[in-house]
Amino acid sequence: MPCGVAVGAGPVPCGPGMGSLSHGAPLALGCSRPTVPRGDDQARHLRGTQVFSWAGDPMPSHAHPPPPQWFESSKIHVAALVVGECSETPSHWSASRSLDQWLKEQNIPGLEGVDTRALTKKIREKGTLLGKLVPDGTPEKSLAFEDPNKRHLVQEVSLKTPCVFNPGGSLRITAVDCGLKYNQVRCLCERGAAVTVVPWDHPLDTADFDGLFISNGPGDPQLCQETVSNLRRVLDAPQPKPIFGICLGHQLLSLALGARTYKMKYGNRGHNQPCLHEDTRRCFITAQNHGFAVEVGSLPPGWAPLFTNANDGSNEGLVHEHKPFFSIQFHPEHRAGPTDLEGLFDVFMEVVRDLQSRDGSARTGGCGDAARPRKVLILGSGGLSIGQAGEFDYSGSQAIKALKEENIQTVLINPNIATVQTSKGLADKVYFLPITPEYVTQVIRNERPDGVLLTFGGQTALNCGVELTKAGVLERYHVRVLGTPVTSIEMTEDRKVFVEKMEEIGEHVAPSEAAASLEQAQAAAESLGYPVLVRSAYALGGLGSGFANNREELVALVSQAFTHTSQVLVDKSLKGWKEIEYEVVRDAYNNCVTVCNMENLDPLGIHTGESIVVAPSQTLNDTEYFMLRRTAVKVVQHLGIVGECNIQFALNPESEQYYIIEVNARLSRSSALASKATGYPLAYVAAKLALGIPLPLLRNSVTNSTTANFEPSLDYCVVKIPRWDLSKFLRVSTKIGSSMKSVGEVMAIGRNFEEAFQKALRMLSTxxxxxxxxxxxxxxxxxxxxxxxxxxxxxxxxxxxxxxxxxxxxxxxxxxxxxxxxxxxxxxxxxxxxxxxxxxxxxxxxxxxxxxxxxxxxxxxx
The missing domain is CATH 1.10.1030.10 (Carbamoyl-phosphate synthetase, large subunit oligomerisation domain)
Structure with missing residues (x-):
């Protein structure tokens, strides 16, 4: 589905509660989900285990059934839904009905074919607006505008009587339901809590709980004075109990301690809001949907900001300096949304266990401020070959510009004169020499640079850099590898080491074995079972790779592969699975963002360079998208990559099973596509990060005011189609597969897949x-x-x-x-x-x- 800009036409409630919200709630504008997932009874495999257990059989009479796995509320809570495009035919394996059918079941009107981008621009100009839907030809005044903020929305959505989830839990948590999301209950129960959910105005007695949780909710916090009064009594208790508030809960806690709140012009709404942790200055991507904020200047003594929005500077969290109280404005548990800070629930539960205040930070040693280099050597990619386009020229040119902005002298080695990066006036000095250890050593000896960039010249530059490191050349001449360390590069290139590193964090790659001889390759294939994929290690574009269905085909492929490399990889075939890619950026201080997510139209078995690629992904549901995003961030942080990298996944089209295919710790063809698709200058940013500059300090190149530590959201679709010239090569098979034969590619942008797809096709000879x-x-x-x-x-x-x-x-x-x-x-x-x-x-x-x-x-x- 096109990933639309989601905006609220009116002060959108932060989240539906466990009760019901009557009609007259705001409209929700944006692009639709393609399908509605199955109910909980058909989706028990989600996350692999069922986290709710009940002491006894049948379930205790006072216990509430576990919340359904696929939903966040008991019903739809918007008055209407307006989308740019609605998928007519459900195709996801988990779908039981379409979005249209689900809306009809719950009597919610929907409207498609609307230019949501134009509506978004109007809201940007005017601020948050009230909205209404009326049939064509109906007098406009027949339906009056309704301001949800004049209603007591929290009272409407909150449950009416207390209920208990997971009564056998070891810790007693009382959750005040101001509009509670089911996943907040899940997060607490998963961590061993017995959760008692109470109405918004329920009296609070510290003797009844070990910890207090205040949920999100809709509307103006000033309307919830009963909750504020109850919280004030808990804050003033002689033996304080831990308190954790989210969104509206954060605002209510602020009012209870004597601070002020204010209404924002637009509010912060989306899955890509960057928040800075005040203590460590680390930046996290968060999900938000709120129209009110806390005034930091009104905080009383003893309280301090915990998080701050990296874009508009608004407050995103509070913490008490001595007592176990903290709250956050964003949603660490949001579905859908990034789960980078779901660990705050762990912090809360730890505080409950030992009654000691924690700041909730994810501290990392990071990399210290290294000395800024004065002269940097950049390794280009050399002459173009089959399997390459102009992506390395693009990335190298961006890197040179970034270094020149920092007043750093640049020396470039690239034998290809037909490139932009070798143009006069770009690099300070250019050597038209092959990218080999011998020639690069000569340049290092002559120029004496104090830093070298290896990740902007593709596989050629990486291989050369690894050889220079092993030969001791870089150490001898005191040349520091900038960005991703060579050890991290070797982890991604050596399959055996890569598998071990992934096992350390509980992730899995496709079953695979490395072989250094034909006999080893045959033994590996017998062990894995045919068919298998054979590919060369340390090779670009799947050079010499292919699928073997039997021993004879294996011998032919392996013999060919050993002409290019000393090691071949024999992988279990996952032909037919979806191939999904993420472009990940990480700085030396562990700040991490996924800039672009892409989906190969062609299934696994066809090299990504040979495949039609679509950005953003169109056939994943939210669970799959954020499951793979979470894994991508975890992998990149574990490997210690600094700069930009590409990670590829194989996803089972009939379940949530996935394998990591590989990680490219360098700029690639996918990186160039991601940069053009999102407008995010990946190579430019990667060069800055290689110098040790923190990602949150870099500016968004489009706005020049907001941070580069963000994840672009696209309300359009991008399609890349490879271009082949196989007719020019005699006796070359026209079959495409795991080895690249394309010599270029075209990219098109459209408001939907069909438009972008047709535009791209027209750029080929049809x-x-x-x-x-x-x-x-x-x-x-x-x-x-x-x-x-x-x-x-x-x-x-x-x-x-x-x-x-x-x-x-x-x-x-x-x-x-x-x-x-x-x-x-x-x-x-x-x-x-x-x-x-x-x-x-x-x-x-x-x-x-x-x-x-x-x-x-x-x-x-x-």
Missing amino acids: PHLAPLNPLARQELETPTDKRIFVLAAALRDGYSIERLYKLTKIDRWFLHKMKNITDHAVLLESYREEQSTMPPAVLKRAKQLGFSDKQVALAVLR
Whole structure:
């Protein structure tokens, strides 16, 4: 699905409570989720285990059933939903019904086909607005605007009588329900708490609990004076009990201690809000949805800010200097949303256990402020080859610009004169020499740089840097590797070491074995079981790789691979799984963001450079997206990568099972695509981080005011399609697979997948879509460089989505989108005889689907 900008037309309640919110709640604007997940009874495998246990069978009469795994509330709490596009056909494995059906079941009106970007701009200009939906032709005044802030929303959504979750828990936590989310209960119960949820105005007695939790909720905190009074009595108790507040709970705690709150012009709403921890100055990405904030200047003595918004400077948390009280404005537990700070629930439970105040920080030693280099050597990628485009020229040029801004002298080695980075006036000095240890050593001896960048020249520069380190050249001439250390690079390149490092943090790579001889490779294949993937270690673009279905094919592939490398990797085949990528940025102080998430349209088995790639991912649900994001951050932090890297996952299309395919600790073709897709200058930022500059101190290159420590959200879709010139090479197979043959790629941007997809296809030489023949049917199973056009012909020929999925393993969502295009082409052709009868809506839909004027003309006039 296109990841839309979610905005509230009106003061949007922070979160639905366990009770019900009546109609008249604000509208929710944005792009839709493609499907509604199954109920809890059909999704017990989520997170692998069921965390709620009950002492006895049947469940105690006073205990509340565990909250459903897939939902955060008992019902939908918006008055209406407005989206840019709604997926008509559910395709996710967990889906039981569509979003449209779910809204109808709960009597919630929905509206699609609205330009949500235009609405967002209007809200930016005016501030938070009230909104209403009326049928076309209805007098506007027939429905009055309603201001939710004039209603006591907390009273409406809070439960009416107390209930207990997980009564067998070891610690007693009372949770004040001001609009509680189910995941807050889950987070507490998972950590061993017996959670008693009480209404918003329930009297609080410190004898009844070991710790007090105050939930999020909707509306103005000033309306909850009963809660504030109850909290004030708990704060003043002679034996203080730990208190933890979230969102509205943070604001209510602030009012109880005597601080003030104020209404924000827009509020902070989204999954990508950066928050600085005051003690460590580390920055975390958080989920937020609030329209009120706490005035820091009104805090009484003994209280201090805990977190601050890195963009607007608003308060994001408070902590008492001596007593066990703290609160936060953001949602560490939000679903959907990043879970970087879910550990604050651990902090709270630890405080409850030992009644000692903790600041909740994730302290890291980080890297100290190293001396700023005066002269830096940059290794380019050398001449272009099959498997490369201009991505390394792009990244190297950005790095040089970043270093020059810091007044650092740059020396570049690159034998390719046909590049931007070797242009006069960019680098201070350029050596047109091969990227080999011998030549690079000579340059180091002559120039005496005090730093070297290895991650901007692809695999060629990485391999050269590793050899220079092993030979002791860098140590001999006192040259410091900037950015990712060589040890971290070697961890990602040596498969055996990489597997061990992943096991240390409980992650798994695809079953794989390294082999240094043909005999070892044969033994590995027998152990793993055919089919297997054979690939060269330390190689770019899957050079010499391929799938072996039997011993004979294995021998041929391994023999070829050993002509390029001394080690081959034999992997268990995961052909047909989804391939998902994340571009991750980390600085020397452990600040980490995932700048872009991408999904390969083609399933695993086709090299990512040979595949059509879509950003952001379109077929993942929120659980899958943030599960992989959490893993990506954990892996990059564990490996100690500094700068930018790419991590690739294999995801089972029928479950949440995944494997890590590999980590590229360098700028890559995917990095260049991510930079262009998001507008985030990855190479530029990576060069700055290599100098030891903290990520939160860097500015967003678009706004020049907000921090670069953020994750872009896209309300558009980006599609990359490789370009092949196989017709120029005699006797070269047109089949595409795990080894790259493409010589370039095109990228297109559109408001939806169909538009971006058609734009990208037009930049390639498009053949006539002839009727399907027996040979073309084979191309669906064994892809070639023309497969996408064969797919189009198959759809026109009447192939069903299910049949095409079985043949290609391309996700049904993408196949449905392609069918939208071919179906509309057929509709346009139906007006050939009477063009004047074509309704304007048909032409408008054609433009929305990305048809060019020429395409429409050919369809109608041919």
